[in-house]
Amino acid sequence: MPMLLTFPGFVAATEKAEDPLLAFGARIVGDDARSRVVIDFDGKPDFSVHYVESPExxxxxxxxxxxxxxxxxxxARGLFKDIRxxxxxxxSARIVLTAIRPVHLVxxxxxxxxxxxxxxxLxxxxxxxxxxxxxxxTQKWGEVQEGTNAALNTISPEDQGHxxxxxxxxxAGHGGIDAGASGSSTKTPEKEITLAFAKELAEKLNRQPGVKAMLTRTNDSFLSLSERVVLARQSKADLFISLHADTLGQKGIRGATVYTLSDTASDRMAAALAARENLSDQLAGYSIEVPQPEVADILLDLTRRETQAFSIALANRVVKSFEGQIGLINNPHRYAGFQVLRAPDIPSILLELxxxxxxxxxxxxxxxxxxxxLTTLLTEAIMRYRNSALAGGGEP
Known part of the structure; x- marks a missing residue:
């Protein structure tokens, strides 16, 4: 629970300040990878941001x-275990956010x-x-700001030069405590299969000129769905590709499928698959929170529509590359509300291998x-997408 306090060695601002601002509302949303704090004031506040170690x-x-x-x-919730x-x-007044892990304000x-x-x-x-x-x-204390990112000593990925x-x-989907699906004959866990595919795909992409692949996980470790998205954004990724190999009750269905994000699922199978994949966090003790409308853009901002157009273009290129070479399910491009595809500014697909x-x-x-x-064909599809984007500057 947050604490209202008067910091030792100081008198309360309300005792001497003639007209203090009133903070009349507050809320916080988020998870272990990103969180948003919003505080309502009756007037415009000046503020500055600083970081303190031990604890962060x-x-x-x-x-x-x-x-x-x-x-x-x-x-306290999300990235913060204590708020005072x-x-x-x-x-003057102060808010102290004690974090569960190292954080920065973007x-x-x-x-x-x-x-x-x-x-x-925030x-x-x-x-x-x-x-x-x-x-x-590197921070400087004692500089009060009037409302933008000047106090952060850091900038967000979308503000950085490419x-x-x-x-x-x-x-690589799943990992750690979340093993994912398992083979019907060999019982091989999905997390091992996706990691093997991810490493090979990354290796092939890194051989291409002007391309760099980063792995969200390199070993058998658990990552929350939000952590995967944040790691991609912090790497300034131009594409996000999540690899999976699920199971279905209908054992006769086979073939690769490419999914993009949509609030409305294309079909029942896509909806059921997204629901199962989104349970990954709950298995490890995390919960998927639905932000209030006012702060929903922590997941999806105004760039979503443009990003979705690029995601669909990527999905179409992957399907076209696989046709006649890799078995595809009927209607191989489908869509549903996958949490892991919700990076607002990175074209993203989920590939069921x-x-x-x-x-x-x-x-x-x-x-x-x-x-x-398969990884060779996928690399070729990604390179065609990249080359088209660089040549035309528009939708690939």
């Missing part, structure tokens, strides 16, 4: 503020509310200990020769 904390210094919202509204706030010396800005006052919006993402230590080392390298995030519930597919999924063939 984000400190928000504010102009004089009286906190008038219920403490439960800012209960209160007045400091004359004319956005901190004041926005005008439509109905009343302003809101301070978007936090996981980062490495090395990058957090660098933030602590270095000309085409980055592909290759995501085949179905472990089908004996013929299972044999192929375990075949070195077939894996080499």
């Amino acid at each position: 904390r984000v400190v928000i210094d504010l102009s004089a503020t009286a906190f008038g919202f219920p403490p439960a509204d800012l209960a 706030y209160g007045t400091m010396g004359e004319g 956005m901190a800005e004041v926005q005008k509310n439509e109905e009343k006052g302003y809101r301070l919006v 978007d936090a993402e996981m980062t490495t200990r090395e990058k957090f230590a660098e933030l602590v080392k 270095d000309g390298v085409f980055v592909v995030a290759v995501d 085949g179905f472990l519930s089908n004996e013929e597919d299972e044999k192929l999924l375990l075949s070195d020769e077939w894996r080499d063939r």
Whole structure:
């Protein structure tokens, strides 16, 4: 639970400040990879952001503020295990966010509310200990900002200049405690199959000029669905490809399928598959939260429609590359609400390599020769997508 406090050594701002701002509302959404904190004020606040180590904390210094919202509204969750706030010396207040892991703010800005006052919006993402230590080392204290990212000492991936390298995030589905499906004959876990395919695909992509592949996981470790997306965004990925090999109750169904994101599923099978894949987090003790409408753009911002057009173009190229070479399911491009495809600014597909519930597919999924063939065709499809995008500058 957050604590309303007066920091030791200081008198409350309300004792001396003539007209402190009123923080009349607060909310927080997110998970272990990214979280958003929103605080409503009756006037426009000045603020600054700082980072403190041991433990990792984000400190928000504010102009004089009286906190008038219920403490439960800012209960710790997501990336933060403790949240405290209160007045400091004359004319100032502070919010301290204690993190469960190293974090950085990719956005901190004041926005005008439509109905009343302003809101301070803080978007936090996981980062490495090395990058957090660098933030602590390079920051400057005592500089109050008036509403944008100037206090962050960091910028978001979408603000960074592109270095000309085409980055592909290759995501091996499942891992760790989440084994995924298992083969009907050999009982081979899906997590082993997807990792083998991911490593081979990444290796082939890294041989291509101007292309760099990054693996979201390189071993048998668990990653939440949100962590996979954040890792891709932090790598400034141009594409995100998640590899899977599921099972179906109908053992006769076989072949590869390419999925893109949609709030409405293309069919019952796609809806059921997305529901199963989205349960991955719950298996490891995480829960998928539905953000309030006001903060929903932490997952899907205004670039989603354009990104979706590129995702569909990529899916079509993969299907075309596989036709006549790799067995495809009927209607091989389908869509559903896969959480792992929700990067708002990265064209993303989920590729079902085949179905472990089908004996013929299972044999192929375990075949070195077939894996080499499929990853070669997939690499060719990705390169055609890249070359078309670079040549035309529009939808590939």
